Amino acid sequence: MAVPINLTTRLTRLHCHDEGDGWGNAEPYLWAVFFKIDGDSYVVQQGAGLIGSPVVVSSNGSHGNLGDTDVDAGEDVAVPEGIGSFNTVLKPIPVNDPFIAGLLPERNLPGITGVVVAAMEQDGWPDSLADDSYNAFVNAVHLAVVQVAADFQHAAHAPTPEELKAAVDRVKANAAASVRTQVKGSMDAWELLWFGTFGDNDDSIGTEAFTTDCDALRATPDIDFSRRWTEEEAGDGDWELFGWFGGNALPPPVDGCDLDGLFARTSADEELKGRSFGAMRAFRDTTFREYPGLAAWWAAAMDAAPELAHLAGTDERVRRSLEHLLAQAPRLLADPREQIRADDVAAAQLVLQRLAAQSPVQAMRFARQAVRAFAEVEGKSWEEGLDFLGRAKPRGRSLRARARR
Incomplete structure (x- = not known):
């Protein structure tokens, strides 16, 4: 039916x-x-x-x-x-x-x-x-x-x-x-x-x-x-x-977190999605709450989720980059000392750059700001990256200016 x-x-x-x-x-x-x-x-x-x-x-x-x-x-x-x-x-x-x-x-x-x-x-x-x-x-x-x-x-x-x-x-x-x-x-x-x-x-x-x-x-x-x-x-x-x-036609979001919809166009198998989604939801219920500033980033990302899902369905490079991020999520989220690698940043920035190029104004602004944010956290530990993003905002003054405070 x-x-x-x-x-x-x-x-x-x-x-x-x-x-x-x-x-x-x-x-x-x-x-x-x-x-x-x-x-x-x-x-x-x-x-x-x-x-x-x-x-x-x-x-x-x-x-x-x-x-x-x-x-x-x-x-x-x-x-x-x-x-x-x-x-x-x-x-x-x-x-x-x-x-x-x-x-x-x-x-x-x-x-x-x-x-x-x-x-x-x-x-x-x-x-x-x-x-x-x-x-x-x-x-x-x-x-x-x-x-x-x-x-x-x-x-x-x-x-x-x-x-x-x-x-x-x-x-x-x-x-x-x-x-x-x-x-x-x-x-x-x-x-x-x-x-x-x-x-x-x-x-x-x-x-x-x-x-x-x-x-x-x-x-x-x-x-x-x-x-x-x-x-x-x-x-x-x-x-x-x-x-x-x-x-x-996937189930509705869980607690406003539409992970299924966001990654629906990827070719990742259900076992990988299960591990990664489990790690993301566990992070949301624990560490995420320790950094109040992350909520604004997540809200902006969910606002842009329909555009991201569409890009994943129509752009092979975006789809591959999302699959990379999905596969790396358990590694990054399991240990706050884990380093944010160059290939992680490159995958995120490719997705965000494509989003900035093809999206309505609000999603475009978020994507451009997020591209600059990921450039700042490359090579840092996951914990350091979260601290930086928690103090920065997805809109407003430049991220680089905040990072120097």
Whole structure:
């Protein structure tokens, strides 16, 4: 039977192939709405079929929400976590109808999740019009997702990829139409005259929806996606959006320590994981408590765990480095006098450097700070390294300055 998936959805960056603004630079912003149709709020009941309501998550669609209003060809714009990140548990949909359950191989339906995006380029709209239009976009996505679920109300099978694509295409079309209606409805008579004739409207670069489900994530825990809007279809320039879905069906974290999720993409065998996880949890329950400053490092590492797990699934060098650290954990944690070797530091720094290069701002800052921290503890004993990290912080002033105190 299908099990819940610990899901992370990330929109990571918007790449500008051509800004399309002639001699000027572009000012992109992004609308994103995340949704899920799953066992949190849906069930298949006898006689009624699929009933429930979707979970829909929005943020803001304001001008400048990408934090970069001066973008030229060849540049990447990082998508902030606040508008491009969705973390949840994706649950199979229980089937309480015995007849339908008997037709299903796993006696439930996979939960479906997705994100609908619209890339925009700021020109002449007032800020209030961008905000109103985003609200219309959110409402349209919510209504369309409700309609998608209704389409499958009495289906005796999970939606096929073709059925799901057709439904998602309707979501995009409905959202675009609703936004156009909202734009006109929000304009006064003067704005309608101006923007309908001479005014410089904000440009729609393009709209897209990305979806996955429990079954797909169980088969492939890391799913990258992207969409390029070339000059032929974009309202302005040539742009490409990148992101990924990541999920694992492992048990939930123990006391907030999601070791299973963090190392799920490694090829380490269960015996090694058992020894290493046991050593880590024993350390957490004893020595860890003697260094209060370590809690901030651990919290920052757990915040970055979805990105680390995704990197382990898509980058072989990161995966090998995590496997090295996992294998060395019992040795380091068993004896406080054990030396932190150069190969231990190199493995940690490679992982952190890759994290810094590909992560949202918060994880990037932590990773950069941690790279400097590991450079300071190379050659020291484990006990000396813990003392240094306990006095340092994963954010703020430089670690080197603290080390000299």
